[in-house]
Structure formats: C-alpha cells, structure tokens
Amino acid sequence: MTSAAPLASSLSAPRAVKPWYREPWPWLLMAGPFVAVVGCAITIYLAYTQFGNQPIVEGVVKRGLVIEQADAPGREAGPAVTPAR
Numbered sequence: 001m002t003s004a005a006p007l008a009s010s011l012s013a014p015r016a017v018k019p020w021y022r023e024p025w026p027w028l029l030m031a032g033p034f035v036a037v038v039g040c041a042i043t044i045y046l047a048y049t050q051f052g053n054q055p056i057v058e059g060v061v062k063r064g065l066v067i068e069q070a071d072a073p074g075r076e077a078g079p080a081v082t083p084a085r
Contacts, residue, residue, distance in 0.1 A: 061070045
C-alpha cells in the first residue's frame with residue numbers, strides 16, 4: 001500500500017500552465033498556412049514582374065480577357081455548311 005501513496009500524490013499535484021504562445025503546437029499548426037501565404041505572395045509577385053508584358057504570338061487575337069486562335073492569313077475558308085432540307 002505504500003506504493004500507491006506516491007502515485008496519488010503526484011496525480012493531485014497542480015501543474016504549471018504555460019500561456020498558449022509558449023506551447024509548440026499552435027506554432028506548428030500555424031506554420032503550414034503561413035508558408036502557403038508566403039508562397040502565394042511570391043508567385044503573384046513573379047507573375048506580375050516576369051510574365052506580365054509578354055507579347056501575344058502571331059495568329060492569336062485577344063478580345064478582352066479571352067485569347068483566341070485566329071485563322072491563318074493565307075488559308076481559304078471552307079464551304080459553308082447548310083442544313084439538309
């Protein structure tokens with residue numbers, strides 16, 4: 001019965017509680033989203049600075065935000081297809 005007494009006293013002893021910012025788990029859980037935000041910011045920066053002013057390739061038409069492939073200039077259009085009557 002003497003071996004149960006130290007166990008009972010250690011269970012009832014108050015434990016010092018640290019503030020949340022002193023614990024490692026909140027920082028570990030916040031690290032993933034923080035890295036994603038930094039990566040997104042770097043990607044947006046590179047997209048605007050490196051690839052923002054690229055010319056459109058010959059034969060491509062830009063209408064607003066849509067980029068369409070235009071017909072080749074020396075190519076004749078095929079016959080119009082009419083529905084059968």
